[in-house]
Amino acid sequence: MASDIDRRLAEAVESRRASLIALTQDLIRIPTLNPPGRNYREICEYLDRRLSASGFQIELVRAEGALADSDRYPRWNIVARRDGRTSGDCVHFNSHHDVVEVGNGWTYDPFGGELHDGRIYGRGACDMKGGLAASIIAAEAFTRTFPDFSGAVEISATADEESGGFGGVAHLAREGWFDPSRVQHVIIPEPLNKDRICLGHRGVWWAEIETKGRIAHGSMPFLGDCAVRHMGAVLAEMEATLFPLLATKRTEMPVVPEGAKQSTLNINAIHGGEPVQEEGYTGLPAPCVPDRCRITIDRRFLIEEEIGEVKAEVKRLLEKVKSERPSFRYEIRDLFEVQPTMTPEGAPVVRSVARAIEKVLARAPDYVVSPGTYDQKHIDRIGRLKNCIAYGPGILDLAHQPDEWVGVDDMVDSAKVMALTLGELLLPGQ
Numbered sequence: 437m438a439s440d441i442d443r444r445l446a447e448a449v450e451s452r453r454a455s456l457i458a459l460t461q462d463l464i465r466i467p468t469l470n471p472p473g474r475n476y477r478e479i480c481e482y483l484d485r486r487l488s489a490s491g492f493q494i495e496l497v498r499a500e501g502a503l504a505d506s507d508r509y510p511r512w513n514i515v516a517r518r519d520g521r522t523s524g525d526c527v528h529f530n531s532h533h534d535v536v537e538v539g540n541g542w543t544y545d546p547f548g549g550e551l552h553d554g555r556i557y558g559r560g561a562c563d564m565k566g567g568l569a570a571s572i573i574a575a576e577a578f579t580r581t582f583p584d585f586s587g588a589v590e591i592s593a594t595a596d597e598e599s600g601g602f603g604g605v606a607h608l609a610r611e612g613w614f615d616p617s618r619v620q621h622v623i624i625p626e627p628l629n630k631d632r633i634c635l636g637h638r639g640v641w642w643a644e645i646e647t648k649g650r651i652a653h654g655s656m657p658f659l660g661d662c663a664v665r666h667m668g669a670v671l672a673e674m675e676a677t678l679f680p681l682l683a684t685k686r687t688e689m690p691v692v693p694e695g696a697k698q699s700t701l702n703i704n705a706i707h708g709g710e711p712v713q714e715e716g717y718t719g720l721p722a723p724c725v726p727d728r729c730r731i732t733i734d735r736r737f738l739i740e741e742e743i744g745e746v747k748a749e750v751k752r753l754l755e756k757v758k759s760e761r762p763s764f765r766y767e768i769r770d771l772f773e774v775q776p777t778m779t780p781e782g783a784p785v786v787r788s789v790a791r792a793i794e795k796v797l798a799r800a801p802d803y804v805v806s807p808g809t810y811d812q813k814h815i816d817r818i819g820r821l822k823n824c825i826a827y828g829p830g831i832l833d834l835a836h837q838p839d840e841w842v843g844v845d846d847m848v849d850s851a852k853v854m855a856l857t858l859g860e861l862l863l864p865g866q
């Protein structure tokens with residue numbers, strides 16, 4: 437049985453359906469392509485106008501000096517805050533405003549924001565301008581209907597999530613914006629479907645492995661030492677022992693899809709020998725024994741694993757190959773790492789969103805964990821804030837695809853869930 441508050445919040449969202457559609461379309465029509473990071477200032481100024489008019493205090497924050505920040509492509513972020521009448525918790529909705537490249541295969545204008553059969557099309561529609569728009573509508577509906585709430589509502593739109601979030605959430609977290617003393621609940625409206633709560637993600641370790649050889653004439657390979665053959669031995673050892681080992685490591689985390697419930701390793705790239713010639717070069721290659729070969733590995737690990745052991749596993753493998761091949765020499769370089777994170781199901785933000793889903797959709801939510809990472813890592817690791825989830829409209833599989841879309845009904849439903857969550861967290865005594 438819905439309470440009077442829930443009913444009024446749901447109606448307030450429903451009455452803003454046209455506004456939600458227009459807002460989503462406007463956001464899609466600002467092409468915030470990353471890389472290189474276009475129109476970040478423009479989208480922040482658009483949101484500034486919108487949220488100022490709704491009574492929010494605005495701060496535009498440039499991540500000066502962050503990775504990829506430059507005067508040509510400055511990394512702009514916006515944080516909007518509206519305080520209630522009395523003190524209380526702060527609920528923060530964080531969305532990234534950048535989108536990935538368009539790619540081929542579109543039948544709609546990728547920056548047209550066309551509405552067709554209840555779906556809005558465009559790059560970023562589901563990942564994640566639809567989620568950003570839904571959170572703004574939820575916040576506007578809530579603050580207008582119950583202006584005497586306690587605590588605060590914050591909305592941020594941040595740069596560079598698609599390229600690691602260093603000019604966005606990582607910068608804000610470092611500057612204290614996600615300090616648990618000022619923000620208590622964070623919802624990231626990534627497209628996880630309106631009935632699922634995403635608790636966290638697996639860990640990441642990227643590294644480059646290089647095998648070393650000695651250059652010589654290709655007609656006399658015995659005078660050199662072939663780095664590609666050494667790498668071949670590494671790959672063969674991975675096939676024989678490492679991949680089977682990873683398949684046995686299963687997690688208790690509810691990772692989706694099913695295939696990602698184990699440790700995984702991808703070889704993102706391999707290169708050995710002379711550089712690939714520019715397109716249009718019509719000559720033949722030169723005969724040389726390659727003196728180095730490199731691979732980039734992308735290891736995704738589980739909350740049950742420890743990153744030191746993840747690295748040691750690969751090191752042991754390389755040492756084993758070394759013991760079997762007299763001239764084997766290698767180097768391994770760390771490129772990037774992220775610890776796994778998972779908010780407990782009993783955390784306040786999880787419980788509140790779960791109850792709101794039950795009320796709006798008349799079903800219990802599914803709890804999931806993402807196979808890849810998103811900005812929660814920075815909120816958790818740099819901001820030290822654990823009460824954080826991803827929840828938002830849209831179908832994850834459509835992200836980064838041609839003809840990406842977000843459903844209007846899904847956006848309305850998840851905006852209702854977000855508004856009811858605000859009611860639950862910021863209207864004490866209800």
Ligand SMILES: [Zn+2]
Pocket residue numbers: 532563564597626627
């Ligand atoms: Zn995203």
